[in-house]
Amino acid sequence: SNQKIILQRRETLENMCDERARVLQDQFNVSLNHVHALSILVSTFHHGKTPSAIDQKTFGEYTERTNFERPLTSGVAYALKVPHSKREQFEKDHGWTIKKMETEDQTLVQDCVPENFDPAPIQDEYAPVIFAQETVSHIVSVDMMSGQEDRENILRARASGKGVLTSPFKLLKSNHLGVVLTFAVYDTDLPADATEEQRVEATIGYLGASYDMPSLVEKLLHQLASKQTIVVDVYDTSNASGLIKMYGTEIGDTSEEYISSLDFGDPSRKHEMRCRFKDKL
Numbered sequence: 001s002n003q004k005i006i007l008q009r010r011e012t013l014e015n016m017c018d019e020r021a022r023v024l025q026d027q028f029n030v031s032l033n034h035v036h037a038l039s040i041l042v043s044t045f046h047h048g049k050t051p052s053a054i055d056q057k058t059f060g061e062y063t064e065r066t067n068f069e070r071p072l073t074s075g076v077a078y079a080l081k082v083p084h085s086k087r088e089q090f091e092k093d094h095g096w097t098i099k100k101m102e103t104e105d106q107t108l109v110q111d112c113v114p115e116n117f118d119p120a121p122i123q124d125e126y127a128p129v130i131f132a133q134e135t136v137s138h139i140v141s142v143d144m145m146s147g148q149e150d151r152e153n154i155l156r157a158r159a160s161g162k163g164v165l166t167s168p169f170k171l172l173k174s175n176h177l178g179v180v181l182t183f184a185v186y187d188t189d190l191p192a193d194a195t196e197e198q199r200v201e202a203t204i205g206y207l208g209a210s211y212d213m214p215s216l217v218e219k220l221l222h223q224l225a226s227k228q229t230i231v232v233d234v235y236d237t238s239n240a241s242g243l244i245k246m247y248g249t250e251i252g253d254t255s256e257e258y259i260s261s262l263d264f265g266d267p268s269r270k271h272e273m274r275c276r277f278k279d280k281l
């Protein structure tokens with residue numbers, strides 16, 4: 001009967017949506033665990049050894065060769081915590097100045113490379129990138145605290161000791177919306193119940209990964225069958241007053257929609273997947 005067909009169609013939509021949401025969430029979780037492990041690698045082999053066993057070349061090769069471990073990421077990078085009192089020495093040691101992050105509101109896309117960035121204005125502290133995977137080499141020397149989303153992520157990561165996510169924003173040298181995942185690196189083994197102040201004090205750097213949502217969700221959905229049948233949108237719903245579409249299209253039969261929940265591991269961010277049929281019944 002017609003009623004039966006409508007119910008079956010509904011069930012198909014729910015199953016396909018839940019499956020896609022589960023695959024996306026699992027892949028995200030896998031890469032989150034590997035980014036966490038990378039922060040421990042930097043702590044052990046860069047800060048834990050004298051001389052350090054990691055330089056840009058080692059970091060670049062290692063992160064490129066282990067890229068398969070971090071599905072959905074477009075690149076990983078490591079930034080150091082540099083207080084203003086150490087800036088001059090830091091810049092002398094590295095042979096470059098700490099740059100201010102400049103967004104495309106102020107400049108042309110092609111100018112958005114650190115060589116064209118101005119030196120960072122005086123601040124209490126900076127977070128210049130010292131190591132980067134080849135895919136995000138354009139952020140080396142950029143002060144991550146001079147970008148609003150990156151700065152908020154850094155502050156939350158070091159106070160919490162957990163992996164934290166930004167809201168979707170336009171990444172440097174990208175035309176897409178993306179998110180950044182950040183883990184703080186500490187110079188001592190902190191007790192699990194360490195206070196925020198102890199955590200901030202013990203912070204020495206920040207390991208971050210960027211996710212270019214459209215191209216990466218696209219790649220993932222491509223691997224699943226029946227891409228012809230449904231269309232999916234991914235939303236950041238953290239702010240009830242304004243949902244942000246991180247991925248999606250305008251097409252599809254909007255008369256029937258199903259929502260699957262997504263958990264990307266940061267309790268202060270909420271996400272969901274909204275699915276609908278491509279064609280009307």
Ligand code: WA2
Pocket residue numbers: 075077078079129136139144147150153154170171172180181182183206207208209210
């Ligand atoms: N990585 C790549 N592209 C970006 C970006 C970013 N942040 N911010 C804007 N465009 C080194 O949390 C520390 C990575 C920030 C980590």
